[in-house]
Amino acid sequence: MSSYWQDLAGNSDGYYQPEDFESAAYRLMAEQVLYHADRGSRKAYNLIERYERQFAKVFDPFGISLGVDRQLLFAYAIPRHGSPTAATVSQTLFALVLRGIYEDGMRAGQLSDDGAEIFCDFVELREKYQLMTHRELPGKGDLEVLIRTMKRWGIARRLEDDDMALLNEAEAGGGGVAIRPAIREVLGESALQQLALWSADRNAEPLRDDDVVVPVAEVEGETDEAS
Numbered sequence: 001m002s003s004y005w006q007d008l009a010g011n012s013d014g015y016y017q018p019e020d021f022e023s024a025a026y027r028l029m030a031e032q033v034l035y036h037a038d039r040g041s042r043k044a045y046n047l048i049e050r051y052e053r054q055f056a057k058v059f060d061p062f063g064i065s066l067g068v069d070r071q072l073l074f075a076y077a078i079p080r081h082g083s084p085t086a087a088t089v090s091q092t093l094f095a096l097v098l099r100g101i102y103e104d105g106m107r108a109g110q111l112s113d114d115g116a117e118i119f120c121d122f123v124e125l126r127e128k129y130q131l132m133t134h135r136e137l138p139g140k141g142d143l144e145v146l147i148r149t150m151k152r153w154g155i156a157r158r159l160e161d162d163d164m165a166l167l168n169e170a171e172a173g174g175g176g177v178a179i180r181p182a183i184r185e186v187l188g189e190s191a192l193q194q195l196a197l198w199s200a201d202r203n204a205e206p207l208r209d210d211d212v213v214v215p216v217a218e219v220e221g222e223t224d225e226a227s
Helices: 001-010 019-032 039-049 052-062 089-107 124-133 140-152 189-200
Strands: 033-035 064-069 073-077 119-121 157-158 176-179
Touching: 001 019, 001 052, 001 089, 019 033, 019 039, 019 052, 019 073, 033 039, 039 052, 039 064, 039 073, 052 064, 052 124, 052 176, 089 119, 089 140, 089 176, 124 176
Parallel strands: none
Antiparallel strands: 033 073, 064 073, 119 176, 157 176
16 A cells, blocks of 8 residues: 555545545446546546645656546546557547537537536437548447447537437437537647648548557457446
């Protein structure tokens, strides 16, 4: 057990234990984004929000920048140097499209009731994907894999039943995705510029597997926390 965490826990008057700090640090490093809205992440988010400077000091030697958005209530840990194998072409394209949809939704004031997420049904997703990439949206099986990957990166999740109730049934298209606010941290302005260039040029060179634009941490497995 690190004496660093023990000292922090000791200064919390017994409210936190050293293992609470260890667990929160590991989860943020592995999952990249923790949302207060996610029941299973709330305790870790609260701890990181309270001790942001101390956690940032631990993450810095790993080349990871840590931040907390106290308005939208999420903490994020972004690698400063992306791995050349961090994203495949299909993952990169899908993430770029989600980033574009989120920005369009922000401008149109289409945020969810909590002011954080943009809901997109599969009908709209298919149309936007074709418009932005000049390709067909991947089939159902591949699409579900991509959505799980986006969830692991902390930038999107599949719409749940409660979310679908907020969409008009005619618009729901059998499901959809909620694009999460940390996508603006994970995929910054350069991603929007790349998407704009790709959308405007139907003759653009195809992306290769080493054309990585998503600075994500490679983690093993997937999280099962409620979201």
